[in-house]
Amino acid sequence: MSIASSFSPVDPHHVGHNNLALGMERDTPGHGEGGPAPKNVIVPYGFWIFLLSDIVMFSAFFASFQVLAGDATDAAPHFDLSNVAVETGCLLLSSFLCGIASLCANRRRLFGTEMFLLLAGILGAAFLTLEIREFVGLIQQHQGPADGAYYSAFFALVGCHGLHVTVGLLWLGTMMAQIFAKGFRQEILRRLACFSLFWHALDIVWVAIFSLVYLMRFAP
Amino acid sequence: MSQRENSNEGEREGDVGPGLELEGREDTARGLRSYLTGFALAVGLTAASFWAVRTHAIYGPGVSIALITLAIAQMGIHLVFFLHITTGPDNTNNVLALMFGVLIVFLVVFGSLWIMTNLNHNMIPMKMLMDMQR
Numbered sequence: 001m002s003i004a005s006s007f008s009p010v011d012p013h014h015v016g017h018n019n020l021a022l023g024m025e026r027d028t029p030g031h032g033e034g035g036p037a038p039k040n041v042i043v044p045y046g047f048w049i050f051l052l053s054d055i056v057m058f059s060a061f062f063a064s065f066q067v068l069a070g071d072a073t074d075a076a077p078h079f080d081l082s083n084v085a086v087e088t089g090c091l092l093l094s095s096f097l098c099g100i101a102s103l104c105a106n107r108r109r110l111f112g113t114e115m116f117l118l119l120a121g122i123l124g125a126a127f128l129t130l131e132i133r134e135f136v137g138l139i140q141q142h143q144g145p146a147d148g149a150y151y152s153a154f155f156a157l158v159g160c161h162g163l164h165v166t167v168g169l170l171w172l173g174t175m176m177a178q179i180f181a182k183g184f185r186q187e188i189l190r191r192l193a194c195f196s197l198f199w200h201a202l203d204i205v206w207v208a209i210f211s212l213v214y215l216m217r218f219a220p
Numbered sequence: 221m222s223q224r225e226n227s228n229e230g231e232r233e234g235d236v237g238p239g240l241e242l243e244g245r246e247d248t249a250r251g252l253r254s255y256l257t258g259f260a261l262a263v264g265l266t267a268a269s270f271w272a273v274r275t276h277a278i279y280g281p282g283v284s285i286a287l288i289t290l291a292i293a294q295m296g297i298h299l300v301f302f303l304h305i306t307t308g309p310d311n312t313n314n315v316l317a318l319m320f321g322v323l324i325v326f327l328v329v330f331g332s333l334w335i336m337t338n339l340n341h342n343m344i345p346m347k348m349l350m351d352m353q354r
Contacts, residue, residue: 037235044237048314052321059325063332070337085270092262099255099302102239103248197239200302204295211269211291218273219287220280 040190047194051201054164058205061160065153065213080134084214087130088206091165094123095203102196108184113192114176120199121172124165131162154213161209164202171195238314239303258301265294 036042097120104112135155138144145155175195182188269290272283299305305314344352 041235041237044239045235045313045317048238049317052317055321056324056328059328063329066329066333067336081270081273088266092259092266095298095302096255096259099258100252103251103255106251107248193237193239197303200239200298203302204298207266207291207294207298210266211287215269215273215287216284219283 040186040193043190044193044197047197051197055201055205058157058160058208061153061157062208062212065157068149068153069213079214079217081214081218083130083134084210087127088210090123090127090130091203091206094120094127095200097123098196098199102192105179105184105189105192110179110183113179117172117176117179121169121176124169124172124199128162128165128169131158131165135159135162158209158213161202161205164205168195168199168202171198235313236310238305238311254301254304258297261297261301262294265290265297269294 037045097116101113101116101120104116138151143151145152145159172195175192178188178191269287272278272286272290278286299318305311305318307315
């Protein structure tokens, strides 16, 4: 297709709008002549933008942690790696089960959806319990957030992720109640899709945390 | 049935949102395969990360590079198999947003590290500073 061959009053800047009116095939996917994109595309997309901005916020915490951790190698606490491994397993399995729940929801299976969401929630709660236990242990050893730059950065970063998981658990509970009470209506399915994105994104942040915060301590 | 038609109506256009799946029986099977593959790969990469810090098989200074590589690989696995971000034309918007996010993350993290290392390098060593203040 010759793009700049002629000036057209219908599509003066050749952005692909109204290609059908010009008698050409449309070459840009889904824009222009079909009206705005449907809601079950726009809502998860908007939530995707929010998640990316959330990850940008986490990157600032990561940057400050890296800067402060590089300066304080002598003050590093002795992390329990097996505890971190169990936490990682809980969160990963929870994310996986949340995905299975959304597959069940696509097939409109009420019992399966609720069951897998419940299992994902239990594993998320187990993760949170382990994390809080670790935090309490550190604070008791006078390695709390007020005991030096390293610990401030550590608690800000890992605590912020823990806070996200807490909010996610609350959301998961309300999602289960909404699905139970209202059934698989379109807006409920959109909310479930957004929750599922949120839960998977938290797992991505945790991958960065266990690699860069915990395991990096043990790298020679 | 009407819900089925509604959602097909939604997929008529050329874009899909992130994490969206289709709803047929074979689509569910494909979705399950995708989640299982992603889970298996993620478990493998996590295990490899934990193995990398315990083993002595890797050259010492290389361990941190291995950790970063494994972490980035695992994030990619999560994006592809759990969040269903693909390279297809219907995913262009999702990928563009992701790329912009990744750009900002790299600017923030590496920019901070670069500037702070440089400042640290140019600063008088802390011990000398303390001696001067005596």
